[in-house]
Amino acid sequence: MGIDIRLPLGALFSLLGVILIVYGAVSDATRYQQSLGINVNLDWGIVLLIFGLLMLLLARRSARSSHSPVRKS
Amino acid sequence: MTGIDWLILALYFAFVLGIGVTLKSSMKTSTDFFLAGRAIPAWVCGLAFMSANLGAQEVIGMGASGAKYGIATSHFYWIGAIPAMVFVGIFMMPFYYGSRARSVPEYLRLRFDEKTRGLNAISFAIMTIFSSGISMYAIAKLIQTLHVFDGVFQRLGLNSSWIFDFAIVISAVVVLVYTFLGGLSSAIYNEVLQFFLIVAGFLPLSYLGLKNVGGWSGLKATLGPSFTHSWRGMGHASTNRLGVEWFGLAMGLGFVLSFGYWCTDFLVVQRAMAAKSMSAARRTPLIGAFPKMLFPFLVILPGLIAIALPTQPADPRTGVVASASPGKGIIPVKVDATSGAPMLDKDGKPQLDYDLAVPSMLLHYFPPGLLGLGLTALLASFMSGMAGNVTAFNTVWTYDIYQSYIRPGATDEHYLWMGRASTVFGIVFSIGAAYMANHFNNIMDMLQLVFAFVNAPLFATFLLGMFWKRTTGHGAFTGLLAGTAAAALHHGMTLPAEALSGIKGGWLTVVHNYPSEMAQNFWTAIFAWTTCFVVTIAVSLLTRAPEESKLVGLVYSLTPRPEEEPLAWYAKPASLAIMVVAGTVLLNIIFW
Numbered sequence: 001m002g003i004d005i006r007l008p009l010g011a012l013f014s015l016l017g018v019i020l021i022v023y024g025a026v027s028d029a030t031r032y033q034q035s036l037g038i039n040v041n042l043d044w045g046i047v048l049l050i051f052g053l054l055m056l057l058l059a060r061r062s063a064r065s066s067h068s069p070v071r072k073s
Numbered sequence: 074m075t076g077i078d079w080l081i082l083a084l085y086f087a088f089v090l091g092i093g094v095t096l097k098s099s100m101k102t103s104t105d106f107f108l109a110g111r112a113i114p115a116w117v118c119g120l121a122f123m124s125a126n127l128g129a130q131e132v133i134g135m136g137a138s139g140a141k142y143g144i145a146t147s148h149f150y151w152i153g154a155i156p157a158m159v160f161v162g163i164f165m166m167p168f169y170y171g172s173r174a175r176s177v178p179e180y181l182r183l184r185f186d187e188k189t190r191g192l193n194a195i196s197f198a199i200m201t202i203f204s205s206g207i208s209m210y211a212i213a214k215l216i217q218t219l220h221v222f223d224g225v226f227q228r229l230g231l232n233s234s235w236i237f238d239f240a241i242v243i244s245a246v247v248v249l250v251y252t253f254l255g256g257l258s259s260a261i262y263n264e265v266l267q268f269f270l271i272v273a274g275f276l277p278l279s280y281l282g283l284k285n286v287g288g289w290s291g292l293k294a295t296l297g298p299s300f301t302h303s304w305r306g307m308g309h310a311s312t313n314r315l316g317v318e319w320f321g322l323a324m325g326l327g328f329v330l331s332f333g334y335w336c337t338d339f340l341v342v343q344r345a346m347a348a349k350s351m352s353a354a355r356r357t358p359l360i361g362a363f364p365k366m367l368f369p370f371l372v373i374l375p376g377l378i379a380i381a382l383p384t385q386p387a388d389p390r391t392g393v394v395a396s397a398s399p400g401k402g403i404i405p406v407k408v409d410a411t412s413g414a415p416m417l418d419k420d421g422k423p424q425l426d427y428d429l430a431v432p433s434m435l436l437h438y439f440p441p442g443l444l445g446l447g448l449t450a451l452l453a454s455f456m457s458g459m460a461g462n463v464t465a466f467n468t469v470w471t472y473d474i475y476q477s478y479i480r481p482g483a484t485d486e487h488y489l490w491m492g493r494a495s496t497v498f499g500i501v502f503s504i505g506a507a508y509m510a511n512h513f514n515n516i517m518d519m520l521q522l523v524f525a526f527v528n529a530p531l532f533a534t535f536l537l538g539m540f541w542k543r544t545t546g547h548g549a550f551t552g553l554l555a556g557t558a559a560a561a562l563h564h565g566m567t568l569p570a571e572a573l574s575g576i577k578g579g580w581l582t583v584v585h586n587y588p589s590e591m592a593q594n595f596w597t598a599i600f601a602w603t604t605c606f607v608v609t610i611a612v613s614l615l616t617r618a619p620e621e622s623k624l625v626g627l628v629y630s631l632t633p634r635p636e637e638e639p640l641a642w643y644a645k646p647a648s649l650a651i652m653v654v655a656g657t658v659l660l661n662i663i664f665w
Contacts, residue, residue: 003095005117005262009269012088016081016273016446023077023442031440035281041442044277051269 004062010055017049078445085449086247088266089456093251093259103488106256107468108175108347113258115353117265119360122344124264127271128208128458132372132451133215136431139376140404142314143300144664146376147369151303152327155362155657157335159650162358164629165336166345168539170354172626175346177339178473184538184627186546187477192553194473196527197339198466202499204340205462206506212455213240213507215432221448241507244452245500248459253496257347257468260460264344267453268364274450275371281438282378295381304665316570316589325595329602333528337535340465352638352646359649366656372431379403379430382437403433459503467495526564529598530556530605537609542621542628548613556605563600569593 024042032039100106113121138146174180178197182190216222217237226233251259286292293301299314307319315322335341335358345357382403406415407426415423435447471492476483530553537544537552568579569590578593587593625631642648 003092003262005265008088008092008262009266012084012266013269013273015084019077019080019084020442020446027440027442035438035440035443036285038281040277040281041440044273044443044446048273051273 004059006055006059006062010052010057010059013048013052013055015052017045017047017052020045021049075441075445077442078448081442081445082449082452085270085453089247089251089263092262092266093254096255096259096262099258100254100256100489103471103485103492104175105258106489106492107464107472108343109256109258109261111347112349113261113347113353115348115356116360117261118344118348118353118357120268120364121261121264121361122341122357123361123365124268124271124457125260125340125344125461126458127268127368127454128204128461131368131458132271132275132454133211133428133431135369135372136376136379136434137427139373140380140425140427140430141376143296143302143377144369144373145303145313145315146373147303147660147664148315148322148326150365150369151657151661152323153331154335154365155653156327157331158358158362158365159654160332161336161342161345162355162362163646163650165535165539166355166358167351167632167634168627168629169342170346170348170351171632175472176468177337177342178469180627181534181538181549182473182477184624185544185549189534189546189550189553190473191478192550193531194469194477196557198469198474200527201340201462201466201469202502203506203510205459205466205499205503206508207510208455208459208462209241209244209503210507210510211428212244212452213237214428215451215455216240218429219432219436219448241504244455244459245504248456248463249496249500252460252463252467253493256492257343257464260457260464261344261347263460264457267457270446270453271450272364272371274447274453275375277443278434278438278447279370279374279378282375282434285438286378286381292377292381296377300377300380302665303661315591316587317592317595321592321595321599325598329529329532329598330595332536333530333532333598333602337531338528339469340461343465343468350638351636352640355646356644356649359646359653362649362653363656366653366660375434376427376430379434403437404430405433462503463496463499466499467492470495470499526557526560526597526601529560529601533602533605533609537606537613538628540629541613542624542630543613543618544609545613545616545619547616548609548611551612552605552609555608556601559604560597560601563597564593567593567596 020041022045024039024045027041029039099110102110104110135146135149138149169177169180172180172183174183176194178190178194181193214237217240222236222239223233226236226239251263255262283289283292286295289301298305304319305313307313307317307322309318317325341358345354348354348357404425404427407424408415417423432451435444435451439447471488475491475495476488480487533556534549534553538549562581564578565581566579566583567585567587568583569577569587569592572578572590577590587596621631643652
């Protein structure tokens with residue numbers, strides 16, 4: 001029973017990453033004065049996207065390896 | 074809040090509720106609902122173990138304490154959590170998991186007797202309701218202060234004074250839905266999601282803040298050594314910000330309170346009981362200890378930075394600094410909710426609203442987009458804390474109170490139904506507790522007080538129960554009562570400096586004054602634990618020894634060592650324990 005939490009985790013963080021990257025790319029640069037001139041949306045979005053994709057990759061790999069008839073999760 | 078922030082928040086809600094809905098179909102028996110079918114992998118349990126404790130008192134309270142006391146707040150992690158987490162994983166989990174008890178009170182019944190379990194179950198149920206109410210209060214207060222809903226309320230023509238009530242209801246409903254549907258599994262999986270969100274929302278805050286104040290050395294130069302050393306000045310209560318001497322800190326926090334919480338509190342132990350094997354259960358608290366060790370940098374550091382920044386005028390966008398007299402750093406002055414006037418302390422100086430340290434930091438540094446993520450992280454922490462309490466409450470209520478005293482022998486289906494029903498009324502009671510929590514300045518202080526009364530004597534009972542086979546039920550029960558009484562008595566007869574008799578202590582007579590409220594709390598715990606320890610031993614020796622055959626699997630000397638699964642050397646419980654202890658020692662040396 002249960003779910004592989006890496007799947008929703010990966011999906012959520014990939015989506016969050018994409019949202020922040022897109023918003024960071026189109027938003028006005030003066031917005032980032034408060035964050036010390038760093039486009040934190042873009043930078044952090046990239047980090048979150050990488051993390052999300054990594055989680056999805058791990059979930060996929062373990063789903064494949066558990067396709068053997070003995071183990072079911 | 075702008076559109077992008079709402080989008081991020083909505084996405085989070087969708088995933089949290091989605092997990093609940095997905096798990097609904099696998100909730101077939103009460104074991105699925107209350108114990109997640111005992112099928113969760115170790116790393117998931119480990120993160121949930123840590124995350125369930127990561128409620129309002131952590132993110133808001135630790136940031137507040139960071140601003141108030143400095144890096145010494147990290148004692149709540151490095152000596153106030155890690156040693157106990159290692160102890161419960163290595164030494165106690167074999168009995169919790171091995172006994173197949175479904176809850177901590179049930180372990181007490183197996184080891185001792187019915188009355189000890191009843192006492193623990195009832196006091197625990199009350200405590201969880203309080204904790205979850207405090208979480209809820211924190212969410213509501215935060216939403217009100219950050220003016221998140223003001224725009225929506227104005228457009229709908231509603232009175233903005235209802236925002237507090239609305240926020241309480243909305244947060245309660247979300248937690249209710251996902252715990253109602255998916256039980257403990259849903260709470261645990263969401264806690265993992267919430268854990269990563271909290272990291273994602275707070276890591277940029279610490280990074281930007283540190284960069285802004287010139288790194289750790291800049292912070293040191295601005296705040297001075299009293300804020301940036303965790304051990305220096307601990308020789309005497311008057312030479313450190315906590316107002317506690319090293320013995321009270323190490324014994325009160327590091328031993329009694331910390332072990333009382335991490336080793337006996339069903340809220341966290343339940344996460345380990347849901348693990349899929351004995352070795353996974355033992356590794357649960359150890360895996361949780363790794364992020365726990367590093368969390369001061371995420372939750373305490375922003376508080377220190379908030380107090381170190383130059384004082385800002387009111388932010389016109391949010392109006393967080395409401396009064397004409399600014400606070401310190403970017404922390405606003407505490408404002409009376411009804412009159413709107415700044416609240417003053419005994420010397421007529423304005424009090425700082427430390428609980429706003431972290432939210433003020435979020436508004437200060439985060440542009441739209443990341444702000445949504447930061448606020449979502451805050452909400453995620455509140456919800457994980459609250460759901461932790463709710464799932465622990467419904468289990469203890471259903472198994473230890475309802476099944477034991479009200480309706481034994483019903484079908485499993487009935488208890489599953491009762492689990493869902495108690496999720497609902499548990500949350501309703503929490504709402505009542507949320508309104509009560511409104512009267513305290515620092516949430517942390519109140520929680521410490523509650524823990525001191527209820528939890529402090531408890532660890533003496535477990536320590537004796539698990540490691541001394543002669544301990545009897547009568548001994549345990551009398552010891553617990555005596556310990557709680559000692560806590561109340563000690564609190565009633567002592568008073569922290571600059572406090573008036575009443576809720577802060579001294580309600581009987583004042584025989585001793587403590588330099589700070591924290592010192593008083595730690596010593597209350599020490600008195601309670603010692604009393605319980607001594608009374609339990611004395612009464613046990615006077616009563617008939619329990620039969621040894623009944624204690625197999627429950628007491629250390631009568632239980633065979635747990636068989637080790639074949640694990641890589643670095644994944645063995647003992648190796649994890651050594652790594653986490655070494656890391657903690659290192660951190661203490663760096664920030665001595």
